[in-house]
Amino acid sequence: MNIVYNVVMILCLLFSIYFVITSLFTFKKRKKKLISNKKHKFAILIPCRNEEEVISSLIESINKLDYPKSLFDCYAIPNNCTDNTKEIALKKGAKIIEIDKPVKSKGEVLKYTFDYLQNSDYDAYVIFDADNIVHQNFLKAMNDILNEGYLVAQGFRDAKNPSDNYLTGSYAMFYYLQNIFYNQARMVLKKSSAINGTGFCIKKEVIDEYGFPVRTLTEDSEFTGICALNNIKIAFAKDAITYDEHPTSFKVSWKQRKRWSSGCFECLKRFGTSLTKSFWKGSFLSFDCLLYYLAPLVQVISFILPLLMAVFKFMKGLAMNMLIIDLSSFYFFVLFYLGSIILNIFVIKLLHKKIKDHYKGIFGFSLFIFTWIPINIICLFKKTKKWEQVRHNRNVSIENILN
Numbered sequence: 001m002n003i004v005y006n007v008v009m010i011l012c013l014l015f016s017i018y019f020v021i022t023s024l025f026t027f028k029k030r031k032k033k034l035i036s037n038k039k040h041k042f043a044i045l046i047p048c049r050n051e052e053e054v055i056s057s058l059i060e061s062i063n064k065l066d067y068p069k070s071l072f073d074c075y076a077i078p079n080n081c082t083d084n085t086k087e088i089a090l091k092k093g094a095k096i097i098e099i100d101k102p103v104k105s106k107g108e109v110l111k112y113t114f115d116y117l118q119n120s121d122y123d124a125y126v127i128f129d130a131d132n133i134v135h136q137n138f139l140k141a142m143n144d145i146l147n148e149g150y151l152v153a154q155g156f157r158d159a160k161n162p163s164d165n166y167l168t169g170s171y172a173m174f175y176y177l178q179n180i181f182y183n184q185a186r187m188v189l190k191k192s193s194a195i196n197g198t199g200f201c202i203k204k205e206v207i208d209e210y211g212f213p214v215r216t217l218t219e220d221s222e223f224t225g226i227c228a229l230n231n232i233k234i235a236f237a238k239d240a241i242t243y244d245e246h247p248t249s250f251k252v253s254w255k256q257r258k259r260w261s262s263g264c265f266e267c268l269k270r271f272g273t274s275l276t277k278s279f280w281k282g283s284f285l286s287f288d289c290l291l292y293y294l295a296p297l298v299q300v301i302s303f304i305l306p307l308l309m310a311v312f313k314f315m316k317g318l319a320m321n322m323l324i325i326d327l328s329s330f331y332f333f334v335l336f337y338l339g340s341i342i343l344n345i346f347v348i349k350l351l352h353k354k355i356k357d358h359y360k361g362i363f364g365f366s367l368f369i370f371t372w373i374p375i376n377i378i379c380l381f382k383k384t385k386k387w388e389q390v391r392h393n394r395n396v397s398i399e400n401i402l403n
Contacts, residue, residue, distance in 0.1 A: 005309050012302045018291065023181035025188045036147045040123035042072040042139055042201075046094070047109040051130035052083040054245065054392045058132050059092035061398040067139035073122075076130075077113055079103050085130070105387045107219030111212045122204055129198040131245040131392035133160060133401055141239035142201045151206050151232055154183060155199035155240035160394050160401060162358055164248050169361020170368030171246035171253075176347050183236035192227065192234045192285045194292060195220040199242030206232065215270070217387050218263025221293070225271040228289035229278055243401055245394045254375065255388050261296050261376050262384035268293040296376040303373050340366045 044062060048055055055076065062074050076089035077097045086096055097116055103109050110127065117125075124146060128134065138155065145153045156179050159172035175196070183193035197220045210230060214222045227234055247253045272293065278286035344362040348355055355362070 005305060008301060008305055012298055015291065015294070015298050019182075022189065022288075023185050026180050026185040028188050030188045032144075032148060034144070034147045035149050038123075038143075038147060039068065039071055040143050040146050041121065042067075042124050042126050042142070043117055043120065043122040044072055044074045044126045044128065045110065045113055046074070046076045046089075046128050046130055047106050047113075048076055048078050048085050048089070048130040049080050049389055050083045050085060051392060052085045052088050054395050055085055055130045056088050056092050057395050057397055058128060058130060058134065059089060059094050061134045061136075062128075063093060064136055064398065065134065065139050066136045067143070072126075072139060075113070077109055079109050105217055105219070107212070107214040107216070107222070110219065111214070114207045114212050118208070120204075124201055124203045125207065126201045127198065128242065129244070131160075131394070132198055133243040133396065133398050134199075135241035135243075135398065135402075138199075138240045138242070141237045145235045145237045145240070146201070146203065148235070150235035151203040152195070152227055153201045153235040153237045153240070154193050154195050155201070155237050155242050157196060157199055158241055158243045160243045160245045160396060161248070162246075162361060163356075164246075164360075166360045166364025167250060167253050167368065168246040168248055169358055170365045171244075171361075172358065173344055173347070173361040173365045174368070175244075176351060177343075179236070179238070180347060180350065184238060186288070187236040187238075190233070191288060192224075192232075193236040195224045195227075195234060198244065199240065201237070201240075216263045216266040217259050217384060218267065221260075221263055221267050222270070225267050225275065225289055225293070228283070228285040229271065229274055231283065231285060233285065243398075245392045247390060250371075252390055254371075256390055257372060257375050258379055259384045259387065261372070261379040264293055264296050265379055266383060268297070296372075297380070299373060300376050300380055304377070337366045340369075 046055070046058065059074060059076070062072075065072065074094045075097050076086065076094040077099065078086045078089070079099050080103070090096060097113055099109065099112050101112070103112060114125070124142070126139070126142065142153060142155070157175040159168065159175070161168045162172035163169065178194075178196065186193045200220070210226065212219075212223070213226065216222050224234065247256060272290065275286040275290040275293075279290060341362060344358075344365055345355065348358050348362065
């Protein structure tokens with residue numbers, strides 16, 4: 001049992017070391033190489049379900065984009081709405097795409113929309129959630145990325161409400177860390193970033209060739225796997241900034257993260273074999289994506305296995321070994337917490353943000369990550385089958401956020 005324990009824990013350690021090493025490339029300067037100076041035409045897509053309280057501020061920020069007005073159109077796609085989302089979107093100047101069949105998820109809404117716009121003259125699609133606010137340089141930054149030859153790109157996810165409580169602050173920290181140490185690092189390495197929900201761009205030619213064959217409730221993670229298997233590199237457009245509204249309720253956060261975790265396990269189940277085969281044929285994109293999908297499983301193993309070993313030693317009456325395990329675990333968690341705080345402060349300073357706006361996330365992030373352990377354990381055995389709406393009500397302007 002000791003041999004099995006040591007082998008598995010070493011593999012988990014190597015897994016962590018891999019991500020630490022790749023993250024360091026974020027500090028290397030990236031060389032940009034434009035292969036075109038084209039001004040692309042964008043279709044901005046907003047799937048929305050009962051978002052009357054926030055969709056107006058998103059469309060207002062889209063109307064203020066610093067990009068030729070003739071080269072983008074904004075489409076709201078109401079689905080399963082029982083409020084005035086459609087009427088408000090129309091009033092603010094958005095076009096409406098009516099869905100004439102039942103849809104159960106954002107992925108199904110996007111599939112319908114891509115089919116609807118199949119014969120249009122757009123060069124690329126941009127997808128936002130209705131609670132977002134968009135920086136005025138978003139399309140300009142995405143256009144530059146497309147002119148580098150990329151076909152898919154993820155923008156920088158920022159937060160509308162990072163100072164509400166430790167949850168919203170932790171969500172903000174989570175995306176800051178992913179932006180910098182995962183997506184930006186892979187951009188420098190000329191590898192593939194990850195799609196993470198909103199503020200991303202897809203060239204129309206990709207949809208025309210491959211479609212949007214998503215099946216899970218996490219269409220972003222799923223599409224990341226589809227890109228990896230087709231050797232499509234996902235760029236990270238750090239200057240294409242989107243501001244999100246994060247949940248203030250732990251209950252809502254718990255449901256949302258269960259959906260994410262369950263979707264990640266479903267993606268691992270769907271793509272695991274194909275990604276492994278593709279990796280053996282030499283695809284680094286597939287290898288990297290496979291490890292991305294394995295992260296929740298590795299977290300569960302890293303938590304459960306030491307716990308089982310402690311129980312085993314207790315049953316064997318090895319009290320002294322139990323004491324050593326308890327002390328070492330205590331020291332580990334203290335060091336982990338202090339290291340997390342230092343890293344979070346470093347990231348906030350790196351992004352030129354204010355500590356006073358993010359201190360709740362800086363100190364609460366470790367708890368946020370710890371609460372993901374039971375979520376991942378539950379989702380390992382029971383998947384989430386139903387998409388549940390996250391209510392949004394933070395109606396603020398882009399000027400309020402930037403000032």
